[in-house]
Amino acid sequence: MSNSFATIQSIAASTFRKTRDDSTTVEKDKDGRLVLAGDAFQEASYPKYLPTWDTTEHYGPLTPFDFVDPGTRADPALPNLFPENGSQQVKRLTPKFGTEVRGVQLSSLTSAGRDELARLVAERGVVVFRDQDLADQSIEDAIKFSSHFGRNHIHPTSGAPKGFPEVHLVYRSKNDSVYDSFFQDHISSIAWHSDVSYELQPPGVTFLAMLDGPETGGDTIFADTTEAYNRLSPAFREFLGTLEVLHSGVAQAQSSRAQGGIVRREPVETFHPLVREHPVTGKKSLYVNPQFSRYIKGLKREESDALLNFLYDFISKSSDIQVRASWESKSVVVWDNRRTVHSALLDWESGERRHAFRLTPQAEPPTYSFAKKAE
Ligand SMILES: O=C(O)CCC(=O)C(=O)O
Ligand SMILES: [Fe+2]
Numbered sequence: 001m002s003n004s005f006a007t008i009q010s011i012a013a014s015t016f017r018k019t020r021d022d023s024t025t026v027e028k029d030k031d032g033r034l035v036l037a038g039d040a041f042q043e044a045s046y047p048k049y050l051p052t053w054d055t056t057e058h059y060g061p062l063t064p065f066d067f068v069d070p071g072t073r074a075d076p077a078l079p080n081l082f083p084e085n086g087s088q089q090v091k092r093l094t095p096k097f098g099t100e101v102r103g104v105q106l107s108s109l110t111s112a113g114r115d116e117l118a119r120l121v122a123e124r125g126v127v128v129f130r131d132q133d134l135a136d137q138s139i140e141d142a143i144k145f146s147s148h149f150g151r152n153h154i155h156p157t158s159g160a161p162k163g164f165p166e167v168h169l170v171y172r173s174k175n176d177s178v179y180d181s182f183f184q185d186h187i188s189s190i191a192w193h194s195d196v197s198y199e200l201q202p203p204g205v206t207f208l209a210m211l212d213g214p215e216t217g218g219d220t221i222f223a224d225t226t227e228a229y230n231r232l233s234p235a236f237r238e239f240l241g242t243l244e245v246l247h248s249g250v251a252q253a254q255s256s257r258a259q260g261g262i263v264r265r266e267p268v269e270t271f272h273p274l275v276r277e278h279p280v281t282g283k284k285s286l287y288v289n290p291q292f293s294r295y296i297k298g299l300k301r302e303e304s305d306a307l308l309n310f311l312y313d314f315i316s317k318s319s320d321i322q323v324r325a326s327w328e329s330k331s332v333v334v335w336d337n338r339r340t341v342h343s344a345l346l347d348w349e350s351g352e353r354r355h356a357f358r359l360t361p362q363a364e365p366p367t368y369s370f371a372k373k374a375e
Contacts, residue, residue, distance in 0.1 A: 032056060033162065034262075040173060045329075046135055046211040049357050051159025051169040059265045062199060065151055067364045069204065071118035071280035078120060080113035092124075097224040098323035099124045106332060107134050107145060114148045117334070121205050122280035126222045126335040126342075128325050134209050134332055135357070139164050142209075142359060149205040150361030153196060156249060156265045157256035161357075165264065168358040170208070170344070179349040189346035192223065192316055193291035194337045195360060198249035200270050203337040204363030210327045212355040217348030224321045226285040226339045228314065229275060231321070237284075241368060243274040244297045245288055245308075252292075271297060276366035278339055285339040286311060287366055315341060338363060 027037040034053040041047045081104065082088050088103040099120070106129055109117060121127055134142055143166050146152055152166040159169045172178065182189065195203050208220070229237065249267035256263055274296065276287045290312045296304040315321070325333045335342060337360075348354075 026053070035162075036173070038173075043174070044212060044353065044355060046355070048139060049135065049161050049167070049169065049211055049355065051171050052162045053159050053262045054162075054165075054264075055262055057165060057262065057264050059154060061265065061268065062201075062362075064200060064365075065362075067150060067201065067362070069118060069122070069279045069363065070115040070149060071122045071205075073112075074115040074119035074280075075112070076119065078116040080110055081116035081120060093128070093323050096227055097125045097321065098127070098222065098325070100128045100130070102130045104129060106132055106334075107137055107141070111148070114145075118149055118205050119280055121334050121336050122278055122339070125224050125226070125340045126323060126325060126333065129332045129334065130328060130330070132209065132330050132332040134207075135211055135330070139167065142357075143167070146207055146359035146361050148361075150203070150363050151201075153199070153203055153360040153362050154264065155196065155360070156263055156267065157252055157261055166359070168360055170354065170356040170358065172354045174351050174353045179346060182346060190221070190316065190343045191291055192312065192341045192343050193289045194287070194341050195358075196249070197272070197287070197289055197292045197337075198247040198268055198270055199362065200268070201362045201365050202247075202272075203360045205334060205361060206337050207332055207334050207359040208356050209332045209358075210329055210356045212353045213327045213329060214348040214350055214352035214354060217345070217350070218327060218354050219345050219347075220325045220327070220333060220342055221345060222323050222325060222335060222340050222342045223315050223318070224323075224339070225287070225315065225341060226278075226281075226283050227321045228311075228318065229284050229286050231314075231318075237275070240286070241273075241275045241284075243299075244271045245274050246271055246294045246297065247292045248294050249292065269294075272366040273368040275368050276338060277368050278336075279364060283339070284368070286315070287338070288312070289341050338366070 026034045029035045036050055040050055044050055091100045093100055139161055143152055154165045155168045160167050246269055248269040253263045253267040272287055274288060275284050277284050288308060288311050296307060
């Protein structure tokens with residue numbers, strides 16, 4: 001199970017893969033980094049954001065840090081994000097989950113506006129911003145922008161722009177044959193996950209900015225794990241609130257190594273509460289995902305598998321708690337990894353490049369007061 005999820009994930013991320021066609025071969029640059037060969041650097045709209053894999057880069061374990069969610073400082077009326085006479089158009093994609101915004105430039109937000117953005121994303125789970133100029137700023141400025149929301153995470157295995165390991169890249173080249181090879185032995189590309197949930201302080205507000213994408217296809221699907229929690233009976237919620245789940249980065253690192261890729265930091269495994277409380281909204285959500293969650297502490301193997309599979313099944317097939325974010329060039333999708341799961345979709349075979357960059361600020365260690373009764 002974990003292997004197939006690792007394989008699917010490597011399709012979304014710019015994980016180094018051994019089997020490539022001509023357009024995606026890699027070569028060593030003068031500093032010994034693995035870089036894309038062929039015409040990628042001429043053809044991409046944002047060559048500065050193309051992936052490189054630095055095999056010499058090694059980091060020690062992440063250290064704990066203090067985190068105060070900027071959303072806790074925000075004015076609930078969001079007057080800086082959505083000024084009274086502003087030109088913003090705000091459309092709720094579904095009643096409880098997901099919003100689309102036009103007419104707000106993320107890179108121009110004041111500090112108070114960024115605090116309000118954190119609050120909006122906590123409340124709505126996922127927010128699609130159109131016509132953004134974040135990619136046109138320097139990479140340094142983009143990294144500075146996201147550092148408002150937490151310490152930028154350095155991904156253990158993904159490709160990054162040369163010299164900027166804090167940027168996680170999603171990349172599928174033109175003529176990449178992965179579509180054909182993948183569906184030879186899979187029936188679906190859906191791989192629900194919450195990003196790097198194995199970290200002690202996993203990400204909260206998370207940004208994905210599209211640079212080049214197919215004209216249609218390659219949407220990202222999101223599920224609302226707060227609403228999923230609320231759907232469960234009080235007795236069941238109370239039981240889930242007593243449980244802890246092991247999240248593991250081991251399979252992801254193994255998969256990268258097996259494919260000739262990099263491992264910047266040795267993988268970690270962390271127990272997190274199965275139900276976590278959001279520091280901004282106070283709402284509870286289910287914190288499990290099939291990509292990184294492994295087992296529930298204290299339960300027998302079959303009990304743990306049955307319970308986790310029940311939750312994965314319920315979340316993945318409940319279209320009534322999900323939203324599909326469709327991309328346009330210059331869209332930035334912002335989601336809260338604490339109260340959502342998501343999956344990339346591999347549904348286009350048109351030979352169009354898909355290239356995006358992610359900034360992934362880390363948040364608080366997941367918490368839940370086990371003594372509390374489910375509400
Ligand atoms: O490529 C996508 O649509 C999403 C990839 C992903 O899972 C991520 O960037 O966290
Ligand atoms: Fe992801």
